[in-house]
Amino acid sequence: xANESEKMYTGDNIVQREMRMTNGTRNDSIVRGFALxxxxxxxxxxxxxxxxxxxxxxxxxNLAPWLAFGRLRVVHTNGLxxxxxxxxxxxxxxxxxxxxxxxxxxxxxxxKAQLWLFNIAIALAAxxxxxxxxxxxxxxxxxxxxxxxxxxxWVMFAVNVxxxxxxxxxxxMYVSLWFLVACVVTVAVVxxxxxxxxxxxxxxxxxxxxxxxxxxxxxxxxxxxxxxxFTFPILAMFYYFLPKSTGLPIYSxxxxxxxFWSLVFGYLWTGAHHLMLxxxxxxxxxxxxxxxxxxxxxxxxxxxxxxxxxxxxWDKMKSNYLVKFFILGITFYGLQTIQGPTQAIRAxxxxxxxxxxxxxxxxxxxxxxxxxxxTASMYFxxxxxxxxxxxxxxxxxxxxxxxxxxxxxxxxxxxxxxxxQGAMWKAVNPDGSLxxxxxxxxxxxxxxxxxRLVGGLLYFAGIAVFAYNLYMTSxxxxxxxxxxxxxxxxxxx
Amino acid sequence: MTxxxxxxLxxxxxxxxxxxxxxxxxxxxxxxxxxxxxxHRMLADDDPLPDPTGSRREG
Numbered sequence: 232x233a234n235e236s237e238k239m240y241t242g243d244n245i246v247q248r249e250m251r252m253t254n255g256t257r258n259d260s261i262v263r264g265f266a267l268x269x270x271x272x273x274x275x276x277x278x279x280x281x282x283x284x285x286x287x288x289x290x291x292x293n294l295a296p297w298l299a300f301g302r303l304r305v306v307h308t309n310g311l312x313x314x315x316x317x318x319x320x321x322x323x324x325x326x327x328x329x330x331x332x333x334x335x336x337x338x339x340x341x342x343k344a345q346l347w348l349f350n351i352a353i354a355l356a357a358x359x360x361x362x363x364x365x366x367x368x369x370x371x372x373x374x375x376x377x378x379x380x381x382x383x384x385w386v387m388f389a390v391n392v393x394x395x396x397x398x399x400x401x402x403x404m405y406v407s408l409w410f411l412v413a414c415v416v417t418v419a420v421v422x423x424x425x426x427x428x429x430x431x432x433x434x435x436x437x438x439x440x441x442x443x444x445x446x447x448x449x450x451x452x453x454x455x456x457x458x459x460x461f462t463f464p465i466l467a468m469f470y471y472f473l474p475k476s477t478g479l480p481i482y483s484x485x486x487x488x489x490x491f492w493s494l495v496f497g498y499l500w501t502g503a504h505h506l507m508l509x510x511x512x513x514x515x516x517x518x519x520x521x522x523x524x525x526x527x528x529x530x531x532x533x534x535x536x537x538x539x540x541x542x543x544x545w546d547k548m549k550s551n552y553l554v555k556f557f558i559l560g561i562t563f564y565g566l567q568t569i570q571g572p573t574q575a576i577r578a579x580x581x582x583x584x585x586x587x588x589x590x591x592x593x594x595x596x597x598x599x600x601x602x603x604x605x606t607a608s609m610y611f612x613x614x615x616x617x618x619x620x621x622x623x624x625x626x627x628x629x630x631x632x633x634x635x636x637x638x639x640x641x642x643x644x645x646x647x648x649x650x651x652q653g654a655m656w657k658a659v660n661p662d663g664s665l666x667x668x669x670x671x672x673x674x675x676x677x678x679x680x681x682x683r684l685v686g687g688l689l690y691f692a693g694i695a696v697f698a699y700n701l702y703m704t705s706x707x708x709x710x711x712x713x714x715x716x717x718x719x720x721x722x723x724x
Numbered sequence: 725m726t727x728x729x730x731x732x733l734x735x736x737x738x739x740x741x742x743x744x745x746x747x748x749x750x751x752x753x754x755x756x757x758x759x760x761x762x763x764h765r766m767l768a769d770d771d772p773l774p775d776p777t778g779s780r781r782e783g
Contacts, residue, residue, distance in 0.1 A: 331766060405762040474767055484763040485750045492746045496739065 258329060258336050259616035263705055264346045265322035266609050270698050272314025272353060273602075277691050279307040284687045287680040297361055305360045305372045311597065312370060312460060313381075314353045319605040320464040321349070321388060324411055326612050327471050328395045331405050337394030345387040352380045364434045368449050370456050371425050375436040378426045385422070389415045406487040410467035413495055417459040425452030443510050451502035458498040461596060465604050466491075466533055469561055472608045473537060476553040482539035486532055493529030497522050504575035507584065516577075523575040530568030537561040552627045556607030559635060563599030567592070582657065587679065588649025591642045598638040598690060606630070606697050613704045622703035626696050633693025640686030648679035 283303050286292045293299050325342060329335060336342055356377050365372045373381065392415050396408065425448055428436035440448050474481050481487060503511055503519035537558065541547065547554045570592050574583055583589065614621050621627055655675060658666035725733075750759055 401762075401765065403758075403762045403765075405766045407766075471766070474763070478767065480763040480767060483760070485756070485759045488750050488759070489747055492743065496743050 258325060258339050258342070261336070261339065261342045261346060262322050262326045262612060263616060264343075265318045265325070265349075266613060267702070267705065268346070268350055269315050269318035269322060269605070269609070270701060272310055272318060273694060274698060275357075276307055276310035276315055277687075277694055279303055279310060281684070281687050281691055283307055284680070284684040288677065288684055296363060302361055302363055302365075305365060306357050308370065309356055309360060309372060310353070312456070313356065316460055316601060316605070318349065318353075319609070320414070320460070321345070323468050323471075323605070323608050323612065324388075324392065324414075324464065326616075327407055327467065328392060328411070331401060331408055331471070332395055332399030333401050334395055334399050336391055337398055338391050341387050342391050345384060345391075348380070348387070349384055352377065352384060355380075359434070366426075366428065366436065366438070368425070368438065368452075370453055371422075371449070373426075374434055375426070375428050375430050376433065378422075378428075382419075382423060385415075385419055389419065405471070406481075406484060406491055407467035407471040409488065409491050410463045410470070413491070414459050414463040414467070417455055417463065417498075421452045421455040421459065425449060446506055446509070447503060447511055447515065450505040451499075453505060454502040455498060457596075458494070461601050462494065462498075465564075465601055468604050468608045469533070469537065469557060469564075472553070472604075472611050473540060473557040473561075476557070476607075476611050477541070477544065477547055477551060479540055479544060482536050482542070486536050490529040490532035490536070493532070494526065497526045497529065501526065501575075504572075504580075507575060507577055507580040520575045520577070523572040527568060527572050531565060534561050534565035534568075552621075552624050552631070553607050553611060555628075555631055556603045556610075559631075560600050560603035560607070563595055563603065567596045567600055570595070582653040583649055586649035586652040586656075587645045587676065588653070591645025591649055594645070595638065595642040598634065598641065602634065602694075606634075606694075606701075609701055610704065613701055617705055617707050619704065622700050626700040630693045630697040630700065633696065634690050637686045637688070637690030637693060641683050641690065642686075644679050644682040644686065648676055648683075651675060651679075 282292065282298070283300060286300050286303075296302065325336060356373055359374060359377060360372060364374045366374060392411055396404075396412070427439045429439060430436040438445050470481055470487055473479075500522040501519050503515045504523045507516050507520070509516075538561075541554070541558065548558060573579055574589075574592065610621050610627060652672050652675070655667045655672040656669075660666050749755070
């Protein structure tokens, strides 16, 4: 069996190379490695998130300094943005790249090295943030030595993406590849420019920008990190895995291309909507507001494209367990991209900014849109590369319902909490004095924080089911060439 | 109008022009089939291929 597998690898004609790619014999181990790393960091990030939610209800859980809210919060966000989401993006990107270009990865050895370096970097990042090493710039908290590692990792990724695209045998690029290119370029530009800093020691540096400029660059980065990590590559997955899992072509490829270019043109101007009613010049705020509202159109172009793809085939929502994830995922993306721009409107921003409404908004995007799409994509990929069906459709359905109910409980509760909080802060007596103290507003949050914790627990249970189901699916099917090749490799090792 | 303001205006108009050009390019009826072709081809990338070893391909 091993000899037969070897024979398949050594051939150099096109058919054999195609088989090497589609039969799960070579670069699938990299995809599998990134996918399982992603799930590992997802579980870690969620456990920390649960602890944080519990700290809100039971403040005595703030075990300073290592488990204080201020430290744990950044481990939670960095672990999930850079650990879970990026690893998921790497896994899905490498998989989609090979399939859509009909070309093996340009540098598989580099991708393997990237896998190891990535996990070491995330572990070091978590440790440094636990230890309180923090630049204090949101989503850019890592200190300069780790920033350099992140840049090296990104260059490794970019070299493989661009190298494979250059060598591609499929001339026309499907929209998912366009989104991957945007992800590679945008992350590189915004991450490097925002993290420019002057080191004063191995663990401390100061931003090269100051005051309002620093805030402006920070949120130009902050919002485009959302675009580059939570939008472009996730849309790439949506546009690839929805058609692949249903067998239905996307409704309109040209609409998706227009949506792509509109997002690329519009996103980079929106960062200052995080700084409404601040000392940032008003015209910059207005430009950000205008472009934020503009972005509703291309975002909904993708939503409409997804819905129209299912036109006449909505029965697949019942018969195909993956479709539920993709359709609910794109629905949450649609809701998210209405909610976000409206939050930028000054009157609403004045009421909602700094309240619980904002984490409610963010978590609909991350727990609804991003996680739904990544986990469904992983089910599809893992089944393909292990040569078996998903371990249990029933468990996948349980996973779906748990994360859906958990997420809705979590986010809707926080929206209501935010509206209550904003109203309490602004309520005044007839004489103009404040009606409530700040502590009154904190006390009013406890019921909401308790429900949020319950929602988080349900969500975590769903993800635990997913992790088990995916792991079981990822084991090579006995008797296949993939398992024979894996056995031969481990024997050789 | 200062040179800086003029530069901003030209840059903005240039971007808007490029954007309009991209839309016009992709929505040109002549290119419809070509622009839509990748959505069909991407569905075929996992099709079973002939096995050069003669044995049935698994997975």
